Amino acid sequence: MSIIKGSEKIVNPLQESALKKKGLCNYVINIASGCLHGCTFCYVPSTPAIRTKQKELQEKGISNPQMDWGKYLLVRENIPHKLEEKLNRKKKWRETPEGKGVVLLCSGTNPYQNYQTAKITRQTVEILSKNEKRVRILTRSPLWVNDLDILNQPNITVGMSLPFFNDELSLKIEPKSPPPSKRYEALQKGHQAGCRLYVAMAPTPPIMTLDDFKINLEQIMKIEPEVIFWESINVRGSNGKRMIVAGLEFAS
Numbered sequence: 001m002s003i004i005k006g007s008e009k010i011v012n013p014l015q016e017s018a019l020k021k022k023g024l025c026n027y028v029i030n031i032a033s034g035c036l037h038g039c040t041f042c043y044v045p046s047t048p049a050i051r052t053k054q055k056e057l058q059e060k061g062i063s064n065p066q067m068d069w070g071k072y073l074l075v076r077e078n079i080p081h082k083l084e085e086k087l088n089r090k091k092k093w094r095e096t097p098e099g100k101g102v103v104l105l106c107s108g109t110n111p112y113q114n115y116q117t118a119k120i121t122r123q124t125v126e127i128l129s130k131n132e133k134r135v136r137i138l139t140r141s142p143l144w145v146n147d148l149d150i151l152n153q154p155n156i157t158v159g160m161s162l163p164f165f166n167d168e169l170s171l172k173i174e175p176k177s178p179p180p181s182k183r184y185e186a187l188q189k190g191h192q193a194g195c196r197l198y199v200a201m202a203p204t205p206p207i208m209t210l211d212d213f214k215i216n217l218e219q220i221m222k223i224e225p226e227v228i229f230w231e232s233i234n235v236r237g238s239n240g241k242r243m244i245v246a247g248l249e250f251a252s
Contacts, residue, residue, distance in 0.1 A: 002071070003036070003071055003072070003073075004060060004061050004062055004071060004072040004073075005072070005073050005074075005075075006060060006073075006074050006075075007074060007075050007076070007077050008033060008074040008075075008076055009076070009078055010076045010078065010079060010082060011082070012082070012086065013029050013076070013079040013082045013083045013086065013124075014027050014029060014083060014086050014087075014090075014103070015027065015028050015029070015030075016028075016094060017099070017104065017107065019099070019104065019107060020096050020098045020099030021098065022098075022229075023098045023099070024099070024102070024104055024136065025099050025100075025102040025103060025104035025136055026094045026095060026096055026099030026100070026101050026102060026103075027094070027099075027101075027102070027103045027104070028103070028104045028105075028106065028107045028108075029079065029083070029103060029104070029105050029106060029124060030049070030076070030105075030106045030107060030108040030109050031075065031076055031079055031105065031106055031109060031111055031117055031120050031121060031124065032073055032074055032075045032076055032106075032109045032117060033049070033050070033053065033057070033072075033073075033074040033076075033108075033109070034062075034069070034071075034072040034073045034074055034109065035069070035070065035073065035108075035109045035110050035113060036070060036071075036073050036110075036113050036114065036176060037070065037110050037113055037140055037141075037174065037176050037177045038069050038070015038071065038175075038176045039070070039140075039173070039174040039176075039177060040173055040174065040175075040239065040242045040243045040245075040246045040248065041173065041174075041203055041233045041234075041235075041239050041242075041243060042069060042239060042242075043234065043236060043237065043239060044069070044107075044108045044109070045065060045066040045067075045069040045237065045238055045239070046066065046236060046237025046238055046239065047108070049108045050065050050066065050069075050108075051066075053065070057072070057074075060072075060074070066237070066238035067238060067241065067242060067245075069238075069242065070176055073109075073113075073114075073117075075116055075117060075120065076120070077120065079120055079123075079124060080120065080123040080124055080127060083124060083127050083128075084127055087127070087131050087133075093133075100134060101133070101134055102134040102135065102136050103128055103133055103134065103135050103136070104136045104137075104138065105121055105124060105125070105135065105136070105137050105138070106138065107138075110139055110140055110141060111137060111138075111139055111144075112137075112139045112141040112142075112143040112144045113139075113140075113141055113143075114143075115143070118141075118143045118144075118146065118147070121137075121147075122147050122150065125137075125147070125150055125151070125156070126150060129150065129153065129155065129156070132155065133155065134155045134156075135155060135156045135157070136156075136157050136159065136198075137151070137156070137157070137158045137159060138159045138160075138161065138200065139158075139159075139160060139161070140160065140161045140174070140177045140178060140183060141177075141178055141183075142178055142182050142183060142185065142186035144158055144186065144190075145186050145189045145190065148189070148190065148193045148195065151190070151195055152193050152194050152195050154196070156195075156196065157195075157196040157197065157198055157226065158190055158195050158196065158197055158198075159197065159198040159199060159200055159225075159227075159229075160183050160186065160187055160197075160199060160200070161183075161200045161202060162180055162183050162184065162187070162199050162200065162201060162216075162220065163200075163201055163202055163203055163204045163205070163208075164180060164204065164205070164208060164212065164216060165180045165181070165184065165215075165216055165219060166180065167179040167180055167181050169205070172246065172247070172248060173205060173243075173246075173248065175246075184219065184223075187199070187223045187225075188223055190223075191223040191224060196226055197223060197224070197225045197226065198225045198226050198227040198228070198229065199220050199223075199225045199227075199228050199229070200228075200229045200230075201213075201216065201217070201220065201228055201229065201230045202229060202230055202231045202232075203231055203232055203233040203234065204230070204231075204232050204233065205232075205233055205248075205250060206232065206233065206250050207250055235251060
């Protein structure tokens with residue numbers, strides 16, 4: 001299947017999120033369906049966000065939305081406009097002790113995977129900042145350093161997924177993502193610019209040794225992240241099949 005790109009409309013861009021249980025946010029904004037990074041281990045295709053849209057995605061030419069993860073991206077270009085409308089009408093803002101009223105970009109796609117999504121993400125962050133909302137960004141792409149002028153502020157934290165520092169291993173597990181070396185360079189630039197940072201050392205593969213983990217942790221501590229979030233690769237739904245298809249023997 002060739003890469004399928006397109007757009008889709010969304011009525012409500014701001015969704016309350018169960019990720020408050022992990023202390024990540026109270027709200028989430030996903031700027032697209034699909035993700036061109038297509039990490040083999042990604043859990044998103046097995047969530048209701050994709051499973052409940054099987055028919056709609058198939059009508060757009062995506063025959064198997066779970067196994068074809070990484071080969072389609074439907075950008076929600078109307079999110080900035082809809083978000084402005086939503087915030088103008090919204091009278092009550094949920095703020096739990098764990099979620100702290102934070103808005104996460106994104107839980108089901110990558111907000112900076114290309115210049116199109118980066119543009120929408122920037123507009124979205126500007127709107128949230130204007131309304132004095134707390135923002136948490138999670139990405140595997142270094143493109144966010146182009147937005148340091150708006151990301152360097154107290155209400156925004158920027159996080160990157162950096163489970164290991166091995167570029168060669170990355171080509172096998174997350175072949176369409178920017179290499180870990182480039183992600184670390186972006187974090188260094190963010191640190192130098194005074195951004196609030198966090199790192200998701202996740203998900204680590206079972207072939208990682210304790211010594212590897214310690215070395216990686218020492219490198220990450222140099223950019224002084226506020227939080228380090230860790231978990232191992234969790235095989236569930238279709239991601240186990242995608243890892244096996246990619247030749248990752250440990251997935252068996």
